[in-house]
Amino acid sequence: MEPSAHVDTFARDNLPPQEQWPVFLLDNPDVTYPARLNCATELLDRTVVAGHRDRPAIWSEVDGQPHATTYGELLTLVNRSAHVLVENLGLKPGNRVLLRGPNTLQMAVAFLAALKAGLVVVPTMPLLREKELKQVIDKARVSAALCDGRLTDELRRCSDAEDEFFCPDLKQICVFHDDSAGSLETLAANKPAEFTACDTASDDVCLIAFTSGTTGAPKGCMHFHRDVLAMCDLFPRHVLKPTAQDVFCGTPPLAFTFGLGGMLCFPLRVGASTVLIERLTPETLLQTVERYRTTIMFTAPTFYRQMAPLLPRFDITSLKKTVSAGETLPDSTRTLWRNASGIEMIDGIGGTELIHIFISAAGNEVRQHAIGRAVPGYVVQVVDDEMKPVPRGTIGKLAVRGPTGCHYLADPRQEKFVRDGWNLPGDSVYMDDDGYVFYQARADDMIVSAGYNISGPEVESALMQHEAVAECGVIGVADDMRGQIVKAFVVLRAPYQPDDKLVAELQDFVKNTVAPYKYPRVIEFIDALPRTETGKLKRFALRTM
Known part of the structure; x- marks a missing residue:
């Protein structure tokens, strides 16, 4: 590896042993990068130098009206904020900084400023509760947090030494999207407009993106500066094919790598613009297309199903490309959207471990029932339990190699995800x-609902904290609107009796214990759970009930 610019070497020190790394395919001109590389400089400074200074970079709403922040203005905001991180917060290259906020200009500025200062960004979704934030902060040894001023309550508990969710490593919280005296914007206002980016190595860690496994314990996926550029230079270049004239919009949070790419990095890489608006619904997303004349949309199949019948009410003639990822795209949804909009969906499969989409197809390359083929730069194969390739047409485990791959943060599950140099995302x-890949199912117990990954055991743990619940088992069941929904089988304690009121009470209890999107939309009360002779829950038996 190239000598690191990090003063705090925690990230590199906690990479997996090199014998557990996947094989990286870097002998490709698309992903040939210099040894010293800061991805924020590549995405922003170089785009300005390329002649885009006065073009819109980020569209947002100010007092209900569209407002464009140009590339030149965005560069100044990022540079001034980077000064705050280094000079006011005293952060050093390699320090981990947690980001918490919705899709806003301010969130994007904080993200890019932290990267430019050589920090390791740990983005989190606004919906996470104290328990989940503590898991992330403790795992990544986060020392500072940048938080939207409207979302500080849970995070403050993590910094309170008297609170059960106290995180001893978290020393300071700086708010943004806020006009208080100590906010990021206020402190940045008088800083210089120039900032010399940290001279990071291309293989310095810049991002720890957390995902949840079937045990509910968070897994930190570490990515290098070169990985952020690779996700911009493969799927977009060969499949999406954006230009500087494009306007992006969509729903995935910047805290998801799906959203980080589609809603920020992809447009910046080509000098395009992106619309960042919070809390979009199917209706307001279509309003956004009409209002901003957007050309490329990123969202989950759930939104496409809900938007299709609404299309006659909106002018979406500007929209040219729509990308679906985050959950399985049913053929019925693809057909519904195509018949309603005239646009052939770009489906894709990716993962936090590989940072973004590695299998996809667009336009005339789309084949019915298939996700697509390996994005140029990646190689995929289907293998059996012994890692031997299976015959074409035979169901097996998906295995992937490319310029990006899995580096779990100090996690023994690395050995499960990477075998013989191949990444195993856990898909059957x-x-x-012709190399087209046809998705069958998840190989583990992860529930994917409306684009969100939900751990069944984590929901079980939340339910078990309610006094009425003696036992429970949670699975995902098929749903036409959301792909899957969370279903809980519950055994009640005496003297509780099953009724609709108790269902609502349990659902609200889960919403207040973990992120609200994880709550069970269906609860079935049963007398006993199916278990093995050793007492393990038989999830496969629940799926047949």
Whole structure:
């Protein structure tokens, strides 16, 4: 590896042993980068130098009206904020900084400023509760947090030494999207407009993106500066094919790598613009397309199903490309959207471990029932339990290699995800003779609902904290609107009796214990859970009930 610019070497020190790394395919001109590289400089400074200074970079709403922040203005905001991180907060290269906020200009500025200062960004979704934030902060040894001023309550508990969710490593919280005296914007206002980016190595860690496994314990996926650029230079370049004239919009949070790419990095890489608006609904997303004349949309199949019948009410003639990822895209949804909009969906499968989409197809390359083929730069195969390739048309485990891959933060599950140099995302698929990949199911117990990954055991743990619950088992069941929904089988304690009021009470209890999107939309009361002779819950038996 290239000598690190990090003063705080925690991230590199906690990479997996090199014998557990996947094989990286870097002999590709698309992903040939210099040894010293700061991805924020590449995405922003170089785009300004390329002649885009006065073009819109980020659209947002100010007092209900569209407002464009140009590339030149965005660069100044980022540089001034980077000065605050270094000079006021005293952060050093390699320090981990947690980001908490919705999709706003301010969130994007904080993200880019932290990268430019050589920090390791740990983005989190606004919906996370104290328990989940503590897991992330403790795992990544986060020392500082940048938080939207409207979302500080849970985070403050993590910094309170008297609170059960106290995180001893978290020393300071700086708010943004706020006009108070100590906010990021206020402190940045009088800082210089120039900032010399940290001279990071291309393989310095710049991002720890957390995902949840079936045990509910968070896994930190560490990515290098070169990985952020690689996600911009493969799927977008070969499949999406954006230009500087494009306007992006969509729903995935910047805290998801799906959103980080589609809502920020992809447009910046080509000098395009992006619309960042909070809390979009299917209706307001279509309003956004009409109002901003957007051309490229990123969202989950759930939104496409809900938007299709609304299309006659909106002028979406500007929209040219729509990308679906985050959950399985049913053929019925693809057809519904195509018939309603005239646009052929770009489906894709990716993952936090590989940072973004590695299988996809667009336009005439789309094949019915298939996700697509390996994005140029990646290689995929289908293997059995012994890692031997299976015949074409045979269902097996998806295995992937490319310029990006899995580096879990100090996690023994690295050995499960990476075998023989291949990344194993945990998907059951088959491949045809032309290399098209056909998705079958998740190979583990992860529930994917409306684009969100939900751990069944984590929901079980929340339910078990309610006094009425003796036992419970949680699975995902198919749903036409959301792909999957969370279903809980509950055994009650005496003297509780099953009724609709108790269902609502349990659902609200889960919403207040973990992120609200994880709550069970269906609860079925049963007398006993199916278990093995050793007492393990038989989830497969629940799925047949």
